[in-house]
Amino acid sequence: MNKNLQIVRYGINGEGIALLNNKIVFVPFALKDETVDAQIIKENKSYFTAKLNNVIKESDNREIPICPYYYDCGGSNMQHIKYDEQLKIKKDIVKNNLVKFANCHFLVNDVIKSDKQFYYRNHVSFHVNDKGQLGFYKENSNDFVTIKKCFLADETINKCIDIFNSYFFDNQIHGYNKITKQGIIKLVDLKFVDNKLLVTIVSTQLNLNNIDHLFVRLNLLKIKYGVYVSLNKSNNFLIYGEKLKHIYGIKQIETCEENINSFISCYSFLQINNYIKSKIYNDISKNVEGDIVVDLYSGRGVLASMLSKMAKKIYAIEIIKDACIDAENILKLNNIQNVNILCGDVKNLLPRIEEKIDCIIIDPPRKGASIDVLLDIIKVKPKKIIYLSCASNTLARDLKILLNENYYKIKFIQPYDMFPNTSNIETLVVLEKNENKY
Ligand SMILES: C[S@@+](CC[C@H](N)C(=O)[O-])C[C@H]1O[C@@H](n2cnc3c(N)ncnc32)[C@H](O)[C@@H]1O
Structure with a gap:
């Protein structure tokens, strides 16, 4: 069934959304304010999915994708959108997820641009x-x-x-x-x-x-x-x-990396956009405070090493053994003595830290943190929680728990364009303890 559709907004993956018979229609590769000819390919209880055939009225924000595989490969999904518009859409994705999953209406900063929009993946x-x-x-x-x-x-x-x-x-x-x-x-x-x-x-x-x-x-x-x-x-x-x-x-x-001599091995995690990684690590370092800092999901320990001059003691917890070996070697190479690498699951190792923790950094995989970990963080009562996320839906779900009972308040929410030309976004949220609550 072919339909002429008016695209009224964007969905959480940057796809166009139209309305038809009181249901929403997802139209990948269509832009807001465009009129498109699309074929309905799937009908669900509350929505349709459509395939874009032809753009009848084109948006000024439309771009010709440079990649010949763009519409087939699925590796990127925003190449057809001008870069400034991509950034606006991504900011809205973060905002909408925060409202939807955390009922959080806090101001979201503009997305920090990547210097490179192509050829950035290492x-x-x-x-x-x-x-x-x-x-x-x-x-x-x-x-x-x-x-x-x-x-x-x-x-x-x-x-x-x-x-x-x-x-x-x-x-x-x-x-x-x-x-x-x-x-x-x-x-x-x-x-x-x-x-x-x-x-x-x-x-x-x-x-x-x-x-x-x-x-x-x-x-x-x-x-x-x-x-x-x-x-x-x-x-x-x-x-x-x-x-x-x-x-x-x-x-x-x-x-x-960030003035730390470091190693990268086969199994250890690598932030894929060097320029954005530097910006984020610097923003985290500006917000870290206190004597005892814990870096959860710490990867190769570069961030923990970078922060070593700012705290008395840092604990870094990471589950992948090779990443922990990289981290130990990085500490040795840089003669850093106040960072302790704990190798294992955050869920088991965070509760074993006995000292009073002042600040917790958390950078989990896309699925976010487990409820046990979030409840442990609240139990620890750090002055600050610094949450870095590559998936704003799980970030919002986890923030709902961290913000529950108003023990913490948001200082800022900063998205970064770690993954240009895709709808993925990296977001940093800094939370401060509400002293009068604890
Ligand atoms: C998004 S990466 C962050 C790495 C690091 N913060 C960095 O900037 O390079 C998430 C890391 O969490 C680790 N990880 C995943 N699940 C974990 C768990 N349950 N406990 C500890 N580490 C975990 C992964 O191996 C990966 O290194």
């Missing part, structure tokens, strides 16, 4: 198809899109696409197929920082045909690099395998 995990070609699965589907270039990824990461395609093709190496269980390669994970490349090939077998042919090709990049194979025989696509084998070159990326 870390990409490519899937591999039956023919050994790199690409991505369309979101929530088994449709594979092969790509020659990703416009969000760093240029060197892009050069690796051809290198891997030709190595896999020449050596008859195929991607693992979840349904047929044929093929061996699950992911090619590439981290590129400071002109150094760390490659993790996730595979159902440790030995790959003629692996030296890959090194010959990677040598042409004329950069320092290292290659690992992560053995993953189970029916998932996780980078963490049963065994991690170093097969060539550097073992980690050695770099310097």
Whole structure:
């Protein structure tokens, strides 16, 4: 069924929203104030989903996407929108989530821009198809899109696409197929920082045909690099395998972040946009206070190391062992003695800290923090809670708990454009204790 629709606002993923028969219609790739011709492809109790056929009246905020795979690959969903409008939409997404999930109407600051809107990603995990070609699965589907270039990824990461395609093709190496269980390669994970490349090939077998042919090709990049194979025989696509084998070159990326000499290894988390990461870490450091600071979900401990001069003692809690090893090495390398790395689940380790905690930083994965962790934070009663989030819906859900009973009040809410041309947003919220309540 084709319909002419008037787009009245944006949804939480930046898609256009129209109204039809008292129901809302989600129209991906349509902009507010546009009139579009769209085909209704799904009807639910309270909404329709439509596919954009044609824009009849175009918004001034429409942009021509530079990526030829844009409408197929699903890796980005805002390239058709001018950058300033993207930022406005993202600010509204944060605002709307806060109202919807936390009944919070606090002022949200304008989104801080990224200096780069393309080629900003320093870390990409490519899937591999039956023919050994790199690409991505369309979101929530088994449709594979092969790509020659990703416009969000760093240029060197892009050069690796051809290198891997030709190595896999020449050596008859195929991607693992979840349904047929044929093929061996699950992911090619590439981290590129400071002109150094760390490659993790996730595979159902440790030995790959003629692996030296890959090194010959990677040598042409004329950069320092290292290659690992992560053995993953189970029916998932996780980078963490049963065994991690170093097969060539550097073992980690050695770099310097925020004046801290640091390491990045295969399994440790990397904030994907260096410029925005620096801005956020600096904003966090301006807001940290007190003698005892706890950094929850601390990754490689770079932030904790950076904050070491500002507090008497810092505890950093992280579950991934390799990230904790990176963190210990970073502390040694920088001669930092007042940061304690606790390796394990935040849920178990936070309650074991006996000292009076002044400030808690929390930077959980997209799913947010567990209720146990949030209740423990409230029990600890730090003067400040600094919450960094990459998903404003779970941020809002967690804030509802932290703001309950008015023990805490919001100092500011600052979104950052960590992921330009996508609807993802990084948000920093600083909470202060309501002294008269505790
Ligand atoms: C968004 S990253 C933040 C990393 C770090 N703050 C940084 O800036 O690089 C989330 C981190 O939480 C860790 N993590 C996930 N679940 C955890 C848990 N239950 N307990 C401790 N750490 C966890 C992940 O391994 C990851 O390093």
